[in-house]
Amino acid sequence: MEADERARAIIIGGGIGGLTAGIALQRVGFEVVVLERAKELQEVGSGLPLWTNALRALQKLGLGDELEKIGVSVTAGSISTWRGDVLVDLSTEELLKRLGTISTVVHRAELHATLLKAFGAEKVRLGATCVGFTQDSACVCARLEDGEEVCGDVLIGADGIHSVVRAQLFGVQKPRYAGYTCWRGVADIDGTGLETWAWGHGGKGGREGKGYQFGITPMTNERAYWFAQLYTPEGMSDKACGRKNEVLELFHDWHDPIPRVIQATKEECILRNDVYEHKHLRHWSRGRVALLGDAAHAMTPNLGQGACQAIEDA
Secondary structure (H helix, E strand, O other): OOOOOOOEEEEEOOOHHHHHHHHHHHHOOOEEEEEEOOOOOOOOOOEEEEEHHHHHHHHHOOOHHHHHHHOEEOOEEEEEEOOOOEEEEEEOHHHHHHHOOOEEEEEHHHHHHHHHHHHOHHHEEEOOOEEEEEEOOOOEEEEEOOOOEEEEOEEEEOOOOOOHHHHHHHOOOOOEEEEEEEEEEEEOOOOOOOOEEEEEOOOOOOOOOOOEEEEEEEEOOOEEEEEEEEEOOOOOOOOHHHHHHHHHHHHOOOOOOHHHHHHOOOHHHEEEEEEEEOOOOOOOEEOOEEEOOHHHHOOOOHHHHHHHHHHHHO
């Protein structure tokens, strides 16, 4: 369908993928409305590495200068054991020559704010919960919880891993547990030179069993983003007020700067969630309706490709 001044796109979900899609569609002439179920746009999260696929997409949308303001380029790092024995040093020099850019680490909330500004906050309807849709040869209509219908020419489901749009298109599919839980945090510490990805075997402190990981990358404003992973049965107990001590107990005797970075993190800046993914779909669209991001292909957070793929989809 050719985009003209009358073409209207409805996007379900005002996250990173939904806003990026909105910006892209506006650039080719669509009128766009984003329907977001939250009553307030308050993107949570911590650090987010944007890789070449996402960076190029955002640059094509004219956001390259804004990314430079909020991001830090990753140029090197290392993979180590939990003791600090370096297994391999990583350099992006060759890839940088070939691709021009490799990875920029941003704060998820700052990226979301940048996208919202570029799209236009006034075009996001908050508290608009989509419960389904109807479509025919003339149009597609999103049906809201209060009974209202919002109609347009195309509808994009960017409503995450528990997507209502996906469920109606292809049936309800329960996300499957990926086998591990993940902590993420932003530390008030200069992350320059602290890049590391450590793998270890451990019980408490990292000596028995398997499946412990910890990574650190620098961010702007003298901050460092870190993540920790532990292979464990689904449903591990979680209390927000005890997350810092929990992570310290697991990683207190890992190599520097890991314990130091955890200590420099405020309790409220630590998130934890079990990790889930979806089975692959053979198709992401049907008729006037399409999916993107986690609604289409929810994946594990390794390398931050969940958000990157959502941006590339858009």
